[in-house]
Amino acid sequence: ERAAVLERAAEPAVTRGGRRVPVLANVASLAEAEAAAAWADGSGLVRTELLFGGPGRPGVDEQERVLREVVAAFGERPVTVRSWDVGADKPLPFFPRVAEENPALGARGIRMIGTTAEPLLVEQLRAVCRVAASHPLRLMFPMVTTRGEVDDALRLLEDAAAAETGAVPPGLEVGIMIEVPAAALSVAEVARGLDFVSIGTNDLTQYVTAADRGNPAVGHLAAGVSPAVLRLIGQVVDERPDGVEVSVCGDLASRPAVVHDLLRLGVDELSCAPAVVPEVKAAVRACD
Ligand code: PEP
């Protein structure tokens, strides 16, 4: 059966009802991007805190060089660069660190704006603008909670673009991750004017179920398919602003058995672990 699934792994995934569902891959390294490109319709999540996970702080030139390699692996297919998602389960050696009592509820992801780590975000956005000037690129911000954070991030992006290409490159699509319940519950406001949202079900499940995603003692809560999370995903689809695409890049999208539920709720696009792209595409094809 796996042989039959693999045979069609590089083809587009279309439901029995004729709906084309892009199936992209989550990648954390160039090697993973090159492997994923054999099957995936692009990358729906480049985890930059892993891609640049070495001890040294990469400059703008270095980030541009590596991002161009990742982008080249996917040719004309879209690549979604997530800005630094540092903190909690994702430390990064060259990031300024502050001890926190509850790091999962702390200064992670986009919350670096306004802290001593903000210049690192500006450097990253400059590299993204350079690459986006010549390749279809998507940029997304993680751990968004409020509209104010989105406005701050967009302002930093414009400043970074001004230092590089002048204006934000027209080919750059901009979105946010929906992984904090407050953002899911106010998607109409937080996603206004953006191109897409991408639902991070790992953190969304963690915060909806109040179960640490890394703690095996509560793994049955954090790793299960929560009906409450599915309901929130449906709400995000229903309440997103017109024209905003909804993708799921959390691990729920890597479970072929859940694909039917996600499509039924109206999700437009999936991004999963590279190894399961063939199975996720097969699951899409089995949907009516
Ligand atoms: C998520 O939270 O679902 C997600 C995709 O991001 P990460 O697992 O990197 O936190």
Ligand code: MG
């Ligand atoms: Mg997350």
